[in-house]
Amino acid sequence: MPARYRVSIHWFRRDLRLTDNTALLQAAEMSEEVVTVYVRSEWRGAHAWTGPGRQAFLCACLESLGKNIEHIGGRLIHRAGDPVVELEKLIKLSKTEAVFFHRDPDPHGRTTETKVREMCRRLGIDCLDFKDCVLHEPGEVLTGAGLPYKVYTPYSRNWFAQGKVAPAGAVKRLAAPRQIDPGVAPSLSDWGLAGNGELPIEAGEKAARARLRRALEQVISRYGERRNDPAADATSHLGADLRYGTISVREVFHATEELRLAAPTEAIRNSIRDFQKQLAWREFFMAILGHFPQVLETDFNEAWRGLTWDEPDYEDRFARWQAGRTGFPIVDAGMRQLAATGTMHNRVRMIVAMFLTKDLHIHWRHGEGHFMRHLLDGEIANNNGGWQWSAGTGADAAPYFRIQNPWTQTERYDPEGLYIKRWVPELAEVPAKSLKAPPETGRPLGVDYVLPMLDHKTEREETLERFKRHRAKL
Secondary structure (H helix, E strand, C coil), X not given: CCCCEEEEEEEECCCCCCECCHHHHHHHHHXXXXXXXXXXXXXXXXXXXXXXXXHHHXXXXXXXXXXXXXXXXXXXXEEECCHHHHHHHHHHHHCXXXXXXXXXXXXXXXXXXXXXHHHHHHHCCEEEEECCCCXXXXXXXXXXXXXXXXXXHHHHHHXXXXXXXXXXXXXXXXXXXXXXXXXCCCCHHHHCCCCCCCCCCCCCHHHHHHHHHHHHHXXXXXXXXXXXXXXXXXXXXXXXXXXXXXXXXXXHHHHXXXXXXXXXXXXXXXXXXXXXXXXXXXXXXXXXXXXXXXXXXXXXXXXXXXXXXXXXXXXXXXXXXXXXXXXXXXXXXXXXXXXXXXXXXXXXXXXXXXXXXXXXXXXXXXXXXXXXXHCCCCCHHHHHHHHHHXXXXXXXXXXXXXXXXXXXXXXXXXXXXXXXXXXXXXXXXXXXXXXXXCCCCCCCCCCCCCCCCCCHHHHHHHHHHHHHHHHHHC
């Protein structure tokens, strides 16, 4: 069957792979030649939504992708600037007849897509976009009345009940025009960022698939019982891969579902389902962002807008939280893990987020930004949803009066102090029982460690009073 297009463009965004890449598979099937392109942004210096770690991971993923494309006969083109402008230049240069891409879940990306579609209409060429980042887009999982869900549990029931598209194969061959300047792959210096480029995990599609295999063989069958243990290597480590699309969410879900259906016991099936629920939470928060984009600027729950928060520079509290010098061992361990590796265990993310918002009384947006600048797997929707959940202001959030105690959280989730001692070396020789309560002697828990910067019970009462006062004004 003859190709529909002589030349088309596949615009890579957050789908940096050849396997189960819907838009690229379609472009390859429908075109004689495919121009594959990645357009990097041109901001420099500090950025509200990313930092050196994630950009270094992106660079490494693009390097791997470029090699994979060359292996099958194609060539990855690199451009920098406004995607609309750069795509139009490539369209005219290559005489492209169609542009293929995947839809973005974030507001900025959707705005850019609209401009790309308008540009294609103006030029008289086809524009074909596809679902990829999620199994179900926001408009696909709605209440019986056709409204967005605001609570996770009924959303997840509907989400699980819907059919899941199976993953497709890999692109085996690409032909590409050779007259186009390939440009230069990005590096940290392009964004004015410093770093040695070292990564805590290997980047690229091959590494992502290895992580999935490891998760299937060693993690997911016991995920339910071990996922809250920060000292255990009991998570999939697939967050950054899903963020950049080095593996598809379709492949992750169907691989785990195959494992679940073949599981020998109900306990294992439930454990695998617990893992799949994390995928549903991911899409729940993406749906919240899709339907209510204002959550990036304000509290989802209108009742808590205008709540009293402290300034982040008050007594250097925010800076001490960032540096992992609060005197609360599990909080400090989490913040140091984040700084060193670009990741943090999910249970500990909740602990440090609630500490910032409920003990330090600092607005969640400050913590949200810090996480996004450091997390390798920083996902705008999920990060926002998680922070608003911890603050008590978000969709299906923890009630404002549910305030985690870092000391009792330590006793429950790190009873031997293994996680704390890994990331807070000042406490390596301190008995585990001493890490579960503030020091009674008035002296630090360990040499060169700091005293707790506050009394949790006092700040808990202050938080409850602030929420009550605000609610009384409504």
